[in-house]
Amino acid sequence: MGASKKLMSVSRDWRERDVRVVLVALIIAVATVATIALFASQLQRTLVSSASSFLAADRQLEAENGRPIPLEWLEDAQSRGLETGRMVEFSTMVFGESGFQLVSVKAVSDEYPLRGEIEIQPGAEEPRQIVSQGPGPGQVWVNPRLLRLLELDIGDTLEVGNLKLEITRLLIREPDGGFRLSSLAPRVMMHVDDVAATGVVQEGSRVEYVYLFAGDEGVLDDYYQWLEPQLEPSHEWEGVRDGETFSRSLERAERFLLLGGSLAVLLAAVAVAVASRQYALSQRDTVALLKTLGLSSRGIGELYLRRLSLWGIVGVLGGLAVALPLFWLLVRLLSDVLERPVDFYLDPAALTPALLTALVSLFAFAYPPIRRLRNVPAMRVLRSQPGETGREAIPDILLAVVAVFGLVWMYAGELMLVAALLGGLVLLLGVLGLLGWGMVALLRRVKGGGNSWRLALVGLYRHRRASMAQMAVFAMTLMLAATLVLVRSSLLDDWQAQLPDDAPNHFLINIAPDAVDDVEEFWATRGAPLETLYPMVRGRLTELNGEPVKEAVSKDERVGALNRELNLTWMAELPEDNRIVDGQWFGPGETEGVSVEAELAEKLGLQLGDRLTFTIGSSKVTEPVTSIRTVQWDSMKPNFYMAFPPDGGLTDMPATWITAFYLNTDNKLALNDFSRQFPTVSVLEIDHIIDRIQQIVQQVTQAIEAILALILAAALVVMAAVVSATLRDRQREGALLRTLGGQQSLLARSTMLEFALLGFFAGTLGVIAAEGAVYALQAGMFEGTFRWHWQVMLPVPLIAAVLLALFGRWQLRPVLSVSPMLLLRRLE
């Protein structure tokens, strides 16, 4: 059966234009999805390890009650295969030859840090080094500021309690660089085994035991499941994803990548659907012929199914052949951006979405029109039968829609994302239907057409069905691309706005009320004015409407804020970046009530008017909730869950003041003077943390840009596929028009105009739908504020018009160059 084998071969298929389009679309689909998935999982890993390093681990367990945790908790973790480490943190006086200083000690075990690195300097003049282990027993690493304060040098001895330790390194940066407000400057790092010998840490002294865990996410989660019931209120379990500052950035990045991946799926699906339908139409004659020759419907079904499977194999292999080098390139790029080598991490699981995409593309998008081929009547051989009217395609479209949203849902797991895209598409199709109807009604009047403008309109009318379909695809493609661009820019804008170059990078904590003015003056004269000062009172939320809060809140809700002391404050004015979402901010002179942060309020199920009781030291304060507000946790400014009005519930409570300010690197030495002048005030240096966040933002931005480029490329291919889908018809028509006396220039001009009009309409529709989708996404997922994007809305239709006109001109090439003789030769 040589002939039927030949009919089946891919190389023969390849010579067919529509098959080429299907295969290329499939390859691009698989390549895009595979690249994005691979890169996303790589990025995820890099980002998480980057962010994990802020904890020096994947998870931390803090015991604030001054007692170590039971040994079996650690043993259990180890038996599960988790890495563990320990730290003890406390404040104490240290002695040098010429004086003493209050320091914040961090004693670490050999395993520290499980994630991230420590930056040190072997001597004041020597270059900085990155190491992955803390000091050994008998050694101590210290903050350079301490050496100046105590007039000590590397190699000198530092006394910590009863123990003499040798100063061996300058400590520049530790991965978990003290994001907690309780830490006190300057830092001293020693080995945990030396702690007992110092005699500083005794039962009941103010000390914090911290345990580090790292390992597989699933194992960590299981471990926590096991651990949680045994935890006491003073135990706090912290992970990157719970940590407030970085997780937001990460989450957004993750969502964006997912969105990008989903859009790629959509685009790919569109390309495959368009091309396969075109292919099916072109196969009708062949099928009729095969039927005449005696092939059964079943046989035909099998023939095409086998062919489809072959395409699938070619698509997957080809896609991977494109994706892998591309991925390799992206990772190389990523290591350049990060200025450090990134482990090449090829996650086999990341290939699953690509395979699924290929499968769904083939069977939900390519197969339905091809399946219907078996219904082609053999009569067609004798007499051209009415082809497809488009009505048969409706179930195909429904299936495709369901498949697309199933896929997007599976990848993103976000109902919101699915809803936003679906909403955008429905909006788009609605407007498109209306516009198409109007267009046909209008174009019906334009009947003549000697000049190119009229011929273009006639052309639109003449191809109204194809035009509508193309416009739908273009508009959809543009909508998806525009959505991505818009979301990207608002995402980046938001980030930039949150972390300007002069974002506060130092906190001052524990300022005594009578020192506030002096502290303000100190920094004002040094050109580093303070941000708003807030009073801070430490207290616990203990009762909700008179009931103990643990009982009032459902058991399975983990509310971190209940596990630890909260920082309470009072303030007259709402901070700029806070927003009231319910109730009202305190009026002037109002002294009753408390304003609660929105997410906490939601977790606790708080309503306006609920009465909250706080235990502060030995006294209790009860106030009704009068407003609920959102807080920008990643703003790097003091933020509070609970805010009281001035002269309200917190009056007479023991308060210290807190503030933040921006200090540039050149001015850092002023901190030494400050510590000497205000020894009780703690300085929290977070400049390197801010640097790291900016680095992460950079990193994510680059990744997003790379993926955006990929998706835009996919969009272009879809457009090319759709435009060339009608090439055959246009070629014939062009030849006929020329035979009937149409001039080349007229044909060229009118075709370009026709496509420009098409592009303009599609562009306009696309951006309108994109705005709708962005609005929904922003409202639901990215928490940004929505605004119209005129800078995108205006140029996109124009760019689309120009682009399509060029596409039209490009596809017209064969039409213009082909000899009209074609018609006489009956070239179908």
Add this chain to the structure above:
Amino acid sequence: MNQMTDLTKTDSSPMLRVSDLTHRVSLETDTLTILQGVSLEINRGESVAIVGRSGSGKTTLLGLLAGLDTPTEGTVELDGSVISKLSEDERAKLRARRVGFVFQSFQLLPALTALENVMLPLELAGMEAPEQRARELLERVGLGERLNHTPRQLSGGEQQRVAIARAFASDPAILFADEPTGNLDNRTGQAVSDLLMDLNREQGTTLVMVTHDEHLAERCGRQLHIEAGMLTEPDLAGGPAH
């Protein structure tokens, strides 16, 4: 009908003058000579059938006569213009004003109605009131009731009648037809060829037609026999038909 006066003022120069026409196409390995040394003249108002075996070069000749392609050697003079000297656009202009076509496979645009298909050449030639003229012609070919039907809704014979209406729409001086009845059954073919001859006579058009249909060929004033790319002795019945 209405333009007859215009065409009767024919000057004495022939409608078509072909001298020493040779056409070759280059294939991958060698070149193939399809036509060789063809010379002929066709006068205004004449009707000529080109007959010959399949593969003898009839379609190629027709295409060259109509200026759809340019010959490798020799000249084709159509209505006073030497085809090979005209640019692509000038040839298109000439076709729009002076030439009509009927194809074996009808070549109607499937997206357009019968009326719109007939209007197309009128619009391209920038003629006045194209719809009016198209209606008249469709009524003339007996499809007055099917104006708004698309080609798919018409039978082959009906489609060819639309194509004939289209060919005559721009009032051509010369009409080329390549096996106009080749895709039709005998009776339908008969009806279509009647229509073609009638219209040709009414409009005073010069007709050049390739056909395998002997009856149809005999109804033409002259027959050109072509064999392996060369004209054989012209039929003695040839000569100006008047």
